[in-house]
Amino acid sequence: MGGIDRTYDWPKVIVHVDMDAFFAAFEIRNAPLLKGKPVIVGGDPRYRSVVSTCSYEARKYGVKSGMSIAQAKKLCPEAIVISGTLGGYVYTASVLQVIFEHYSPIVEPFSIDEAFLNITGCHRIFNTAEELVMKMKAEIKERLSLTCSVGIAPSKLIAKMASGEKKPDGITIMDRDDFQKAFYPRPVSSLWGIGEKTQKGLNKLGIVTVEELAEYDERMLKGYFGVNAAYLSKVARGLDCSEVVSYEDMPDDKSMSHETTLVTDLSDIDKIYSTLLWLSDKVSRRLRRDNFVARTISVKIRSSDFETITRDKTLATPTDQCRIIFETSKRLIPREYGPKIKVRLLGVKASNLLSKSGENQLSLLSNCNLDKLKLSSEAVDIIKNRYGDAIVKFAGEKM
């Protein structure tokens, strides 16, 4: 794949770090007896939960992320299913972020177990980009006993594609020529961002390999894929000029939402409300954390036969309070949901966000109830930030 010195000629040096089977590796580290065994991290197998991740031993049986637990158990009956330790994963992700920042000032968290680092210039301090990455991997292993796979490339796209090449615990350096050599013969689904549906669409046009997509006329693709045509054409040719954006520099959120697929379809209105309260709390906490108030509240409801509706309401006064978000979303749920139509998924969204530090409409009348609500939310936020989300709950909130 070429020498290391060539990274000196690249205008940008981007690193993509992908933790190896993150959740499963975390569980195995904490319970060494699981080592060498097929481990699946996912929900309770009695319900319709899915595989979040699995150890490499389970992958040998064909188990994949996103597959239902029931299906995974069929493929690998001896697999050990663990429901996961979200708090532990979040904590580990925060330690990883600190480690990444030792090697680059520009770190973009991409998901709980992936990140992009722009190491342009920094790699010279460590002699080469590969040496920087080796040191970083060693620090991760020493502090967290976890391994990761890393791609080093001149763009985010190629770095992301490269990190998957040598899993687990590998380092892959890839420029655009290497990318073309490695990926051109592969199916289009091996590209970042091309799912099953797009693959089927491309196959219909006779496009099977990455090379065929790269050489296909973008204007022709436009007829079939609309605005996505430009992305498809670029990604196949390994072209990407997007920047690594650190968390602080990410553009302001346009909306904040949380949704959940229910463990079983619900017809009990009280249970629907209790889930709505739990979602409203999550949304309102994010609003308060990031200093926003929302003018519009929306709910998303999917029925047991997969029909999805959304309803929204614009408030007279923007809010960041759970009680107001909950009361508003409760009123938005049509009466027939619950008693007549079973509910499969619920979501709550806050949009039309206004920064609390920006322009604010001042109030003529003090609203004692609202002032009390605000004070109690502040107190609960302090407790939750210190002891975790589960420490305080509303009466009636989903457990």
Added chain:
Amino acid sequence: MKFNISKSRFSGYLQSVLQVVPTKSTMPILSNILIEALEDKLKISATDLEVSITATFDCAVTKKGLAVLPAKYISDIVKELPETEISIEGTPSRVELKVPNGSYKIGCFPVDDFPKLPLVNPKKQINIEAGDLVTMIKKTTFACSTDETRPALNGVLWSTKGDLMSMVATDGHRLAKVSIENKKLKGMSEDIIIPPKVLNIIPKFVSESDGDIGIIFGENNIIFNLNDVVLSSRLIEGPYPNYEQVIPADNDKKLTVNKDELAGVVRRVSILSSTLTHQVKFSVKGSSLSISTTNAEVGGDARETISCDYSGDPIELGYNATYIGDILGKIDGEEVIFELSTPIAAGVIFSPAVPKDNFLCLVMPLRLAD
């Protein structure tokens, strides 16, 4: 049921009751009207469970009876007919409209499904001049809140004390208060909160030149007798916040400006304001008032300057342009006065042509971004 009526009369009354029929409702029965053919009289009613309306008028009834009909179908058919005599005949399950060239038949809803109109246990009854009532309504309802978490602010507070009656509405950001003397109150002292929907219907039935209107105060509802039409509404439960304490008495900066000129400038400048806050900035210095806005979303910037009469230190205030526009639309006379104190305190807005005690508005500023 059988009666004859001219198209124009029937259409007029149908349009009246249609004011109350909800356009969207989860209860299909509320999209209907109840027609009652009585001895020489016809009665048409509609309700949305909060507000109810009944129109009663003379009519040539040949057979008494009842029917519940889809409001939209019946009113649309009658509206489209040429001027003619319509003969209406039917049973509680089906009604036929006979017209010179043919007939229209509509299925009815069961009469028993139609909600019973509220019975009122009258506590007090007063008469007030139609003009006074319409003025009070037109100057206040715009300021009501739609925030369902504070129900009291969703209505207009109507207070009567001694010979004075006043209406107040506020959404917590702006407030409108109008007071009128009425010698016919007979010392009644009452505070009630009325939904704006019923109040906004009243000016459609009475003009300011009409005579007295009879109003009945019930325990939980209020009834307005408007000639042929009786409107009733449930009242909103209180308490209404103590608004009097927020009306500033010592705002020391007085800005006087031409009302129409200011309204035009605010309307134009606000086109480029943020779609979320509608913020415009008032900068007052000496005898000039600048209205400006900036909007990063569209890279927009607007400013216009007009002359004004102002004595005081220069001041800059942020306002929601919609609030200012609404208030200026209610002010009588050529000029408007803003009594101000600081950029984070309520401003009092009134007309020099009308005593402040009779009509004033308050508006809270928007905090200007640093």
